[in-house]
Amino acid sequence: MKRTARTPAIFGILAVTAMGLTACASTADAADSAGETGSKGGVQTVLVATGASPKPYTFLDKNDELTGYDIEILKQIDKKLPDIEFKYEVADFPALFAGLDSGRFNVVANNLSATDERREKYDFSDPYTEAQFGVILKDGAKGTDSLDELAGKRTYGEPGLNFTRVLEAYNEQHPDKTINIEYTELDLQSQYNNLAAGGVDFLFNERVVYNGYGGKANLGLEFYPLDGKYLTENFGTNLFSAYAFSKQRPKVADVVKQVNGALAELKESGSLKKLSEKFFDGVDVTPKN
Incomplete structure (x- = not known):
């Protein structure tokens, strides 16, 4: 069953395709047809894909709303970037990379390690997690x-x-x-x-x-x-996780730069640490090195 959840911190609709139905395709198509990362009224629409697992990085809560450490960071970033609006879609994990390759998805938020191999294909944000x-x-x-x-x-x-x-x-x-x-x-x-x-x-x-x-x-x-x-x-393990960006979109470097700027502000203010402690039972997983 496809379920649609609404999140007050995000403008627009959160499209969920957990069971492979295609009703949410119009959201991605709208972003595709708008050019660049999609835009309306000067605001770029950036489609973020996630597998909604593993918890607590990304998951659907008891109200079927998308949340988790990775997602809530992006919601905070969204508030800091008036020219960018994130929309979200849930897909099976293997489909996340295919979506980045084709440009269907602009960003993947799924506790991804920014390995050298992946960096050859995708752009990455600065890391927000250091794993053990x-x-x-x-x-x-x-x-x-x-x-x-x-x-x-x-x-x-x-x-x-x-x-x-x-x-x-x-x-x-x-x-x-x-x-x-x-x-x-x-x-x-x-x-x-x-x-x-x-x-x-x-x-x-x-x-x-x-x-x-x-x-x-x-x-x-x-x-x-x-x-x-x-x-x-x-x-060759990479213990740092970051957001992956599709290189198929024009001006992707500008979006990455804006996301990194907002991410740095969240780290400097202590907001990133607070989100970590909230989702990881008091543990601070933010990068130390």
Whole structure:
């Protein structure tokens, strides 16, 4: 079922296509036909796409309204930029990149790592998150501080996600002792539930996602952090998340510049930290380095 939600902080309509229906296509088409990033009355309409997962970065709340750390930052940015109006559309994760490639979507807000590979195809904002990755195991299991100790074990992987790419990089480097990645479209809560039930041996994720899906659910799981330098130097992991912008739109650099200016103001005023603490149970995930 397609659901439409309205958010008072945003002008216009929030188009949601969670189940693949196409009633929201008119919103994107309107932006496409307007030229540049879409405009009306001198205001540029910028179409932001998100997968509405993982929580708390981006999700639909109990009232079916789009929210989350990534989204609320953009709402705050929107207030600071009178010449730009963000509109939102929910799509399946793989469709987000196809939309950026074609220019259908102007921006993707989905806790994306700004990897070198992605930077070749898309423009990125300044980072707004610095992540801590780790391994999630059942209580009582032997902890780990290296992916080498997970060889032969089974886990879930979602194509295209940074977590999965790290595990794939490990397997490429260790063809004789690989990690068994089962590619899945299961939602995150189901993945954590299955780990607790013994369906897989571990999950590889970041702490705040674990807190939302594993810790709060009291599933008897434990998070073991991995050293960020170890992940970065060995697997090219990028621990910083940013907004991705389609290069198919004219003047995209100007939009990125305005977004970065507003983002810097939010960080300087402490508003970014407050949003982080709100969505991550008091944890400050804003970039420190």
